[in-house]
Amino acid sequence: MSLKHPTGLISLVSQSNQSVICVTLNSIVLVQVVRLVCRYGLVCFHVSSGGYKCVCVCVCVCVCVCVCARARALFSAAGQKVRGGGMGGSRVVVASRTYADFTPQATFDIKKCDLHKLEEGPPLQAVLTREEGLQYYRTMQVMRRMELKADQLYKQKIIRGFCHLYDGQEACAVGIESGINRTDHLITAYRAHGYTLTRGGTVREIMAELTGRRGGIAKGKGGSMHMYAKHFYGGNGIVGAQVPLGAGVALACKYQGKNELCVCLYGDGAANQGQIFETYNMAALWKLPCIFICENNKYGMGTSVERAAASTDYYKRGDFIPGLRVDGMDILCVREATKFAAEHCRSGKGPILMELQTYRYHGHSMSDPGISYRTREEIQEVRSKSDPISLLKDRMISNNMASVEELKEIDVEVRKEIEDAAQFATTDPEPPLEDLCNHIFSNEPPMEVRGTNPWAKLKSIS
Amino acid sequence: RVTGLGLGPSSGNLVVVVVQLELVTVRDALNQAMDEELERDERVFLLGEEVAQYDGAYKVSRGLWKKYGDKRIIDTPISEMGFAGIAVGAAMAGLRPICEFMTFNFSMQAIDQVINSAAKTYYMSAGLQPVPIVFRGPNGASAGVAAQHSQCFAAWYSHCPGLKVLSPWSAEDAKGLLKSAIRDDNPVVVLENELMYGVAFELSDEAQSKDFVIPIGKAKIERPGNHVTLVAHSRMVGFCLDAAAVLAKEGVECEVINLRTIRPLDTDTIEASIMKTNHLISVEGGWPQFGVGAEICARIMEGPAFNYLDAPAIRVTGVDIPMPYAKILEDNSVPQIKDIIFSVKKTLNM
DSSP, X not given: OOOBOTTOOOBOOOSSSOBOOBOOXXXXXXXXXXXXXXXXXXXXXXEEOSSSOEEEEESOHHHHHHHHHHOOOSOOTTTOOOTTOOOOOOOSOOOOOOGGGSOSEEEEEOOOOEEESOSOOSOSEEEEXXXXXXXXXXXXXXHHHHHHHHHHHHXXXXXXXXOOOOTTOHXXXXXXXXXXXXXXXXXXXXXXXXXXXHTTOOHHHHHHHHTTOTTSTTTTSSOTTXXXXXXXXXXXXXXXXXXXXXXXXHHHHHHHTSOOOEEEEEETTGGGOHHHHHXXXXXXXXXXXXXXXXXXXXXXXXXXXXXXXXXXXXXXXXXXXXXXXXXXTOHHHHHHXXXXXXXXXXXXXXXEEEEEEOOOSSOSSTTOOSOSSSOHHHHHHHHHHHOHHHHHHHHHHHTTSSOHHHHHHHHHHHHHHHHHHHHHHHHSOOOOGGGTTOSSSSSOOOEXXXXXXXXXXXEEOO | OBOOOEEOSSTTOEEOOOOOBEEEEXXXXXXXXXXXXXXXXXXXXXXXXXXXXXXXXXXXXXXXXXXHOTTTEEEOXXXXXXXXHHHHHHHHTTOEEEEEOSSTTTHHHHHHIIIIIIITHHHHTXXXXXXXXXXXXXXXXXXXXXXXXXXXXXXXXXXXXXOEEEOOOSHHHHXXXXXXXXXXXXXXXXXXXXXXXXXXXXXXXXXXXXXXXXXXXXXXXEEOOSSEEEEEOTHHHHHHHHHHHHHHTTTOXXXXXXXXXXXTTOHHHHHHHHHHHOOEEEEOSSOSTTOHHHHHHHHHXXXXXXXXXXXXXXXXXXXXXXXXXXXXXHHTTSOOHHHHHHHHHHHTTO
16 A cells, blocks of 8 residues: 655555554644555554544654655645545645656666576676666556456457467566667567567557457457567467578678667477577578577476476577576566677677576466466466566665656556557457458559359459 | 571572570579579578589579679578578568578478468568568479479469469570569469479570569460360470370360469460360379369369360379389379370360
């Protein structure tokens, strides 16, 4: 529960039983006492009137003094988010917190990456600015809520067929994107909604593609696994096939001399595909600017990594290709590793391999409950200890880089954005039947396509 | 260059006719096509096994590496699935690759990339992602290479929407079709024939031009006739012409159609021909079941030309067995000229 003190100076965040007391100079009304642990770790007691006044006392004197010195009012109606007791309209003047009060940036220690055939790895510290943090938070939250909404729509049978959800892995997509340029290239497998978003797709057109409507990013012709955007080559349904494709994109980058690179993603299941090893060989031989990234979420469909791979050190499977193993739940870790890898490629050293250790909360796809091959406890443990969004949020809050309210506001905005998109996705009409045979060939004069019977002559335009 | 000398129509006049014809092998025609397109567009490049320093397993790419270098003529390791995928990815990112399979038998290793990554992508992306790529190489029976190296893939690739499938016969076909394929913004499979590589044909002036292209999807009537339509592609076109020459002596005039393109199939030309000759025989080197001839017959049945048939349309095909090695067995596994003649006579009730 968080309380927004009008001065904003005390933002109280807690995970469980909470209580807070704030004292201001104005007035004291005692009605309800709630015990909170404020973010300074201090025990406080919140006393609320159920009306418009309340009393807060912080045990820490210095904080109290600070607060009291600036406090001019109790709680603003707008800022009121008190559990168990709304605080009605406040007559008080709100002194809102200015950005100057937030820490503009902070340096965080990040986990060291395991290295393969590399002398040095990415830095052990990452600098995060407030703007970056808010942007990452927002994007990850959009991604999370978008996937959960897709889950909902699938269960309502509004989305059909395959739907592979990305929730839990947000730090990977957002971290990678923050480590490369928009002019770089990226290709991934079928768990692609997150990447479609980071590569420029809007939530509206992603959701409308899932629901198979004409406003979808591929006009409803592709579906969940076949979404494309500029410098984003999908969305690929055949496990492992995207890896040679990605190396081909990298070859084009090198050929065209634009100092661009290609990020080429695959999962722990795909890592055992032969064509990936063929690709490693050619990429290394020709020094293609390709970052191979294995998103290891510990399960290839229902098969755990131990049951599928003789070596689960996926970052070493490139053999002669240098590799690093990265904590994929920490967005800063992913970002720094990606920057490191990008630098490696751009300096002409050839390909590099990153293994991101991550986790998916959902099953393999919507037809997989995801609990026959793993325990609910395991999923819950990851959620509570390693959730990428929570990790970022905690970092920002505890370093005074954002307020709880601010992040909550973002959450509200995100929810609305997703709702709007879902609304669009469920009301936009399906593609017209006239579109059935279009887009067979590029740059081609209109042609005839045979329908289901000899008399059905359908029209196809580029 | 061949210079011709001719006698004029009226006696006493000697007319000297200089005809500029170039005798070019199919191999050289393909080489010229690639050379011209590499020169014309810097996004075009060739990759495959032995295409560079070895000058090509069948010498089709002879001299190209020397002229264009490592960047544009790339030797690959023996990794069909890998390098075909790399070629498709390069096409998606703006280049125009020519991906050579040493033979199309090896393309089976990579067929997923041809079909799922190349052919279907423009459709799945609703027009966002074109794939301008050419897959080429020798297809079908050779001489003494046995079962694993002799399969004809015309039917398999032509089954799939999103692909164009070409099957040249003559040097002119080879040059014009390959150039069209390279200039096409879509995935094109060019099925060459190893036994035709060394065969020389006359290349007209027009065909010698650097901008000579043959439109995809149009068949060519190689020999007009009135009594029976023979439809074939690749090496079998030559067999049909030879059979037609023999039959002409018996007063049977065959119309020989060279398909040139298998997908999209030029049904109009075939139908127009049947409306004239009333008899259809398709000739192919591949297996009968679900083959090119099967498709032609089905289309004729469904179209206006059916009513013009005086006899069932039939197919002359390779024998329905894996290709054997021994010469006598191999010779009897593919259509021979005598088989075509026999089928014509049966169809015409002679």
